[in-house]
Amino acid sequence: MCGIIGIVGVTPVSGRLVDSLRRLEYRGYDSAGIAGLVGGRIERRRAEGKLRNLETLLIEDPLTATTGIGHTRWATHGAPSVRNAHPQVAGRVAVVHNGIIENFAALKAQLIGQGRRFESDTDTEVVAHLIDRELERGLEPLPAFKAALDQLSGAYALAVLIQGEDSQVMGARRGSPLVVGEGQGEMFIGTDALGLGPFTNRIIHLDDGDFVAIDHQRARIFDRAGVSVNRAMRVVPAASALVEKGNYRHFMEKEIHDQPDACQHTLSAYIDPITSTVSSPGVDFSAIDRLQIVACGTASYAGMIARYLFESLAGLPTDVEIASEFRYREPALRPGALALAISQSGETADTLAALRWCKDRGIMTAALVNSPESTMAREVDVVFPTHAGPEIGVASTKAFTSQVAALTALAIAAARQRGRIDAAEEARLAGVLLEAPRLIAEAILDDGWILPVAQEIAKARDVLYLGRGAMFPLALEGALKLKEISYIHAEGYAAGELKHGPIALVDEATPIIVIAPSDALFDKTSSNMSEVIARGGRVVLITDNQGAGHAPEGVNVVIAPACDPLIAPLVFAVPIQVIAYQVAVLKGADVDQPRNLAKSVTVE
Ligand code: AGP
Numbered sequence: 001m002c003g004i005i006g007i008v009g010v011t012p013v014s015g016r017l018v019d020s021l022r023r024l025e026y027r028g029y030d031s032a033g034i035a036g037l038v039g040g041r042i043e044r045r046r047a048e049g050k051l052r053n054l055e056t057l058l059i060e061d062p063l064t065a066t067t068g069i070g071h072t073r074w075a076t077h078g079a080p081s082v083r084n085a086h087p088q089v090a091g092r093v094a095v096v097h098n099g100i101i102e103n104f105a106a107l108k109a110q111l112i113g114q115g116r117r118f119e120s121d122t123d124t125e126v127v128a129h130l131i132d133r134e135l136e137r138g139l140e141p142l143p144a145f146k147a148a149l150d151q152l153s154g155a156y157a158l159a160v161l162i163q164g165e166d167s168q169v170m171g172a173r174r175g176s177p178l179v180v181g182e183g184q185g186e187m188f189i190g191t192d193a194l195g196l197g198p199f200t201n202r203i204i205h206l207d208d209g210d211f212v213a214i215d216h217q218r219a220r221i222f223d224r225a226g227v228s229v230n231r232a233m234r235v236v237p238a239a240s241a242l243v244e245k246g247n248y249r250h251f252m253e254k255e256i257h258d259q260p261d262a263c264q265h266t267l268s269a270y271i272d273p274i275t276s277t278v279s280s281p282g283v284d285f286s287a288i289d290r291l292q293i294v295a296c297g298t299a300s301y302a303g304m305i306a307r308y309l310f311e312s313l314a315g316l317p318t319d320v321e322i323a324s325e326f327r328y329r330e331p332a333l334r335p336g337a338l339a340l341a342i343s344q345s346g347e348t349a350d351t352l353a354a355l356r357w358c359k360d361r362g363i364m365t366a367a368l369v370n371s372p373e374s375t376m377a378r379e380v381d382v383v384f385p386t387h388a389g390p391e392i393g394v395a396s397t398k399a400f401t402s403q404v405a406a407l408t409a410l411a412i413a414a415a416r417q418r419g420r421i422d423a424a425e426e427a428r429l430a431g432v433l434l435e436a437p438r439l440i441a442e443a444i445l446d447d448g449w450i451l452p453v454a455q456e457i458a459k460a461r462d463v464l465y466l467g468r469g470a471m472f473p474l475a476l477e478g479a480l481k482l483k484e485i486s487y488i489h490a491e492g493y494a495a496g497e498l499k500h501g502p503i504a505l506v507d508e509a510t511p512i513i514v515i516a517p518s519d520a521l522f523d524k525t526s527s528n529m530s531e532v533i534a535r536g537g538r539v540v541l542i543t544d545n546q547g548a549g550h551a552p553e554g555v556n557v558v559i560a561p562a563c564d565p566l567i568a569p570l571v572f573a574v575p576i577q578v579i580a581y582q583v584a585v586l587k588g589a590d591v592d593q594p595r596n597l598a599k600s601v602t603v604e
Contacts, residue, residue, distance in 0.1 A: 001600055002086070002096075003027050003191045004069070004071055006068070006214070008216055010066060013036060018054065018055060018070065021054075023198070027600055030073060031081065032085065035070075035096075042092070044063075047082065069160070071096035078120055084122050090116070090129040093132045093135070093163070094162075095158060098191065099157060103152065111126060131144050142213050157174075157176035170213045170214075171212045171214070177600075178206050182202040183199055187219055201235055203233065204219060205378070210222065255397045256398070258398045262401065265387035267433060267436070269384075270413065271409055278429075280409075282381070285413065285414035285417045285418055286418050290318070291310055291338050293307065294339065294358075299403060302473075305569045313420065333358065333363050338365075341366070341376055342403055343374075344403075345370070345371055349602050355379065366380055366381060368386060384410065395577075395580065408570075412433065435564070436563075447574075449575075454579055457583045460488060463482060463513060464513070466495040466498060466528060471516060471517070474572055481576060486580060486583045487595070506532050517543055520565075540556045542558045546562060560572050
């Protein structure tokens with residue numbers, strides 16, 4: 001979703017605004033723009049499409065401002081166009097915004113009634129008009145900003161520039177992320193520490209509801225009520241170095257290769273390799289009578305995998321629900337339950353809303369997040385970290401496997417705490433789980449099977465993915481990966497469901513990708529493959545060596561390393577990621593920034 005940057009600088013800022021926006025590209029966007037104060041007046045440059053279009057514009061028509069704001073826009077209200085790109089300007093005010101102003105229609109009608117003219121279809125333009133109206137009424141910039149904020153409902157992170165205020169940028173956050181960066185005689189605000197990485201690693205995370213005014217030397221921060229507050233500054237480790245692609249063609253490719261390390265680091269937060277014990281810091285699962293997982297997209301598939309583990313290993317009743325639907329069914333949760341959000345970003349609006357719904361009802365909350373400073377991490381009772389490092393590719397890979405690794409560890413800890421396994425079994429399972437990084441690395445290295453399969457899949461219009469048990473969520477994940485980055489229609493099904501409908505789709509043109517390690521369920525899934533082949537369907541079987549030996553005649557095989565069923569979701573995730581990646585590359589798709597998608601979905 002939209003990315004924001006604001007700089008009060010001592011040298012011209014347009015190049016740095018664009019540099020920061022480039023680091024925020026991963027969030028997804030369809031237009032970009034910057035504005036600065038030149039000779040006391042607001043000047044802006046905006047372009048539809050990629051940042052290079054904005055850069056070309058800036059070469060033709062440079063912006064010399066030393067104070068400015070910038071934005072990458074992921075369209076919500078109004079089509080992607082120059083007119084709707086941010087900054088949005090009204091009178092003396094320029095605004096960039098991430099989020100949705102839910103009451104914008106009523107505000108816009110009121111402002112039009114007062115004679116104000118609108119140029120765009122955005123919800124954001126009302127913010128600029130509201131601030132400008134308060135300035136016209138005689139308020140100083142900061143009180144005018146606060147007065148405007150008090151009229152908004154919905155979610156926002158904002159950066160605001162006011163004509164005549166050459167050394168000030170104001171910002172605010174409610175429901176969308178915004179941080180402050182401290183420089184040397186310069187100050188910054190931005191969506192996240194990565195965006196500010198080239199300028200500073202001294203970061204202040206604002207609380208929800210805070211607003212701020214930065215100048216050359218300081219940040220004045222106020223809470224929702226307008227009371228001046230101090231928020232802690234933290235030095236963020238090497239933020240600027242962590243987002244390089246290195247020798248890889250795409251971030252997704254790099255992040256697939258990062259997975260052994262990402263899982264290793266994540267597991268070290270839960271498993272003590274010396275004592276072979278597994279912990280769940282902050283939660284005693286023997287005191288929990290129900291686990292409610294909420295998440296979106298790929299994270300929800302990690303949750304589905306976890307359900308198998310928490311129920312079979314720990315005997316803990318577990319539900320998984322897509323966060324965007326969770327609140328609408330009025331879940332019958334009682335104290336004693338633990339609500340666990342799974343989220344790479346820790347900012348996904350629906351997941352956050354589901355967590356808050358639980359919190360308001362006195363349910364204990366936890367979040368498994370990859371961003372320790374995210375809103376979710378700051379709001380829950382217990383944070384479970386993943387240590388995948390920044391994930392830039394829109395298609396989640398290392399965040400997913402790190403989530404599954406952490407959840408597997410937590411399920412083992414829960415099993416021990418609930419008396420379902422003894423210390424020896426805990427140690428055995430911990431040992432199995434610690435094997436995962438090595439086997440993931442093997443799966444990545446042994447990808448020679450995949451290119452011929454990818455060449456076939458790239459020609460298809462529709463693809464089906466099938467799996468049983470914990471391979472069913474992987475089938476859903478495989479289908480999501482493929483459609484996200486290659487735009488091929490794909491669906492995942494539980495293999496047993498095939499005969500209840502999807503088999504009608506089987507024909508020569510629809511490849512079926514079956515994920516089936518040689519486990520207790522293999523023979524049943526093998527029967528499903530035979531049913532497909534008997535109807536002229538083409539099957540790609542992802543299995544291990546033993547499974548390949550028992551595969552029905554006529555299937556195309558991709559071999560993954562043999563492993564214990566406990567870690568099969570981790571090891572078998574690799575070939576489905578690599579298939580999607582290679583198909584997208586063959587199709588020449590924009591792998592890291594697929595059309596219409598945002599990395600962090602901060603609107604509901
Ligand atoms: C995964 O490839 C997706 N891009 C998407 O489904 C993602 O997992 C989802 O939006 C949840 O994001 P989060 O983990 O940051 O909450």
